[in-house]
Amino acid sequence: MLTTTGIAEIAALVGDPARSAMLVALMDGRALTATELANVAGIMPQTASSHLGRMTVAGLLAVERQGRHRYHRLASSTVATMIEGIMAVAAEPANRTKRKVRTGPRDAAVRRARSCYDHLAGSIAVAVADRMGERGYITDLAAGGELSAEGVVFLRSIGVDVDTALNRTTARKLFCRPCLDWSERRPHIAGTIGAALLNACFEHDWMRRTDGSRAISITRTGALALNSNFGIKSGEE
Template identity: 60%
Template sequence: MVTTAAMAETAAMVGEPARAAMLSALMDGRALTATELARAAGVMPQTASAHLGRMVEAGLLAVERQGRHRYHRLASPAVARMLEGIMAVAGIGLRQAKPVRVGPADAALRAARTCYDHLAGRLAVGIADRMLERGELELSADGGAITASGEAMLGTLGVQAHPDHARKGRLFCRPCLDWSERRPHLAGVVGAALCARCFELGWVTRIDGSRALRVTRAGEAGFAEAFGLAPGD
């Protein structure tokens, strides 16, 4: 049973203005760095780090590590529901007071690019979203899995990926937190195989001097048919 002391402690944690601003900034489902959250809250990075540490310890936030970066996100849907309720009572809806711009400013990089050997950007996050919605993909903080229907769908595209193809120390399927979208795209053996196949099919081509990719006309049709993605999605 939740004690009144625990309830008061949680309320106090959310009630501090800087922490409330950071929690609000995370309500769109993205994961943000301490620097980005400091900017959203209008506080110094050191102050933000102290607040974030307390919220992680309290179970309001979780930390994801991607390379040398640390990203913070809401710890659970229960936390999001609590914040939604507070926002509704406070009469501010779900609007974010201070938008947080993340990732590259270059529009082409934000739209589609390579992340080592797999697809990234809005295109890749859209693919992962569609596969999750259709039950073809399962992702968690610890890893991922392609379902039977996902294997069948990828097979129709000619994507050759099997757990036996995973090299030692490399996962077959895993989420990769997208630099610009701050939501997961598909990595691991499956992500690499899908990326390679998109190049083979001529759906994407490289933009000289950049990691950015251009989606061709064939790609627009292919991504629309396979994943229900329209240009600009």
């Protein structure tokens, strides 16, 4: 049952600088070791293990074992959504001025396209959501999101595994839902369909992960696909 004490406990866990650094490092969907996360947070491995243990017990992280190694990842898309939301709020200025407010990351590549746990974020992702909304493929995304029958046909036509996405939908993981973009401050597509769309982009070599960063690069083939399928003009590798 949800209690104010429970909210305070989660807030306290996320509020520690070392723990928040580790959580942000896992926002690209990877699983990392305690040593790798200790390096990200700038703390000793033993201290990192203590932090990771507390976050695992609280349900923020999940642990996978492979041989002698233990890998840590965000426990769910719900946790990723919470972290992305906190990042958006933290980026707000304390006092608004008439000057244009710059939101999100300074890195242009990260602003353009990046991973948000298991789905695509950034200006490209918001543009994709806009086009799908304009064409009636997704309705009321800001209010919750629903993929239309035409949207299902369209996504299947570009190689998105809609059926698997539907099968992976559970009470805690929605089929199609909005996620407020950290840098654009407008919704992009999340849920199992958002994950399926990003997977298709990787499988078709439209997009590629960037080592050591949440940034996602767009290939020449991907630039052509974005233009032909969504009417989005984009740079390329």
